Amino acid sequence: MAATAGVKDAVRTAAVDLFAKNGFANTSVQQIVDAAGVTKGAMYHYFCSKDELLFGIYEHLLTLQGEHLAAIVATGDTTEQKLRAACIDVIETSIEFLDEGTVFFRSAHMLPAEKQLEVKHRRREYNDQFVSLVEAGQREGVYRTDIPRAVLVANFFSDLHYLPQWYSADGPEDGSLIAAQLTDLFLAGIGIRNNSTVNTLTKE
Amino acid sequence: MAATAGVKDAVRTAAVDLFAKNGFANTSVQQIVDAAGVTKGAMYHYFCSKDELLFGIYEHLLTLQGEHLAAIVATGDTTEQKLRAACIDVIETSIEFLDEGTVFFRSAHMLPAEKQLEVKHRRREYNDQFVSLVEAGQREGVYRTDIPRAVLVANFFSDLHYLPQWYSADGPEDGSLIAAQLTDLFLAGIGIRNNSTVNTLTKE
């Protein structure tokens, strides 16, 4: 089943799949290697622990989304364009890696304390960049200031957490459409006025 | 440490605490009974399994929030008043039982499949009642109809899921204030126009 060249990938794929379906603690190393079509010896030749398998999932997502956000911030767009692009991107990425997201939000506490700190730190970096965008928008007078920034931002990140719980790729809705809709709801909520733009957005 | 009369309560409290802090799978029965100041024998005299301990947490929250929502729906208020009250209540309840919420959203997949189904079913009941309120508001022309109801509602429930991850009781913000703010953000997002009312709301 696994590609001839690619024990690592086969193990990773199987691990994400099983972790998402049954949870990290309920998935044994034996189940993973069976699903990947390899043996424990092969797996431990490439990965030094089960924890590392889990941490790899976090690494991958955090790096990917961090790079995306940095690229968006570095453009010459307006603050509003940047924030919208950032929202759309992170939702679309979360949909693309839905299984990873499931594991991410459910099993972070299973990581060894040291790795948990690293994840926390890197998430904070993402969060801070995001907050900066909102702050800039507030200074420009386009976002409301009557609610703490932390609450405004939490209101958006919550969508990412919940996504793996309700979104189904088999559903009638396309990922990009959902991304546009959730982004619109968020921006409508934090805007000075509620200018609905979702109808034009979904066409571009 | 445990009240002289109350092995059950002592165990329950300790279990919620440890499950929230270390996760269900990482908490051994021995740890629970040690923290509760009782023995395993005593615990298994009252609870037939570790799973039942977990399920009890779900039962409690689901029953409580279900009753609250039913009471709100049964009032003679307008749809808008009902929806606002429902939002405020469920956020406040989630803050009051923050540890339970942590366990709820993180460890549901650890339940035996049969119990998982029951939880799913009862959550669907809550969800359906909530959707009905939004639907009524749409018919009355006060909520937008350009985004699927499922997305509108998911956008709110997501806040509940995320709450245990960022809200801290030690923080500067009061629970009721956060509830009003998050509710306002949600209602502003789904409203035909974005009428900010949070300033008056937090005074009432």
Place this chain on the structure above:
DNA sequence: GTAGCCATACCGAACAGTCGGTTTGTCTGT
């Protein structure tokens, strides 16, 4: 009152199974 009876509450050692990880050995290409 008090002796006998019994249900309930509780104890804690032991069991049986599972798991992550390691050791040892084999095969293959160079």
Place this chain on the structure above:
DNA sequence: ACAGACAAACCGACTGTTCGGTATGGCTAC
């Protein structure tokens, strides 16, 4: 012959649960 890539057997630690047994306290018969 030697090193990297694996396979298979194995180990020690830990877990949820069980179960034989003890302590307590109320009820009944006399």
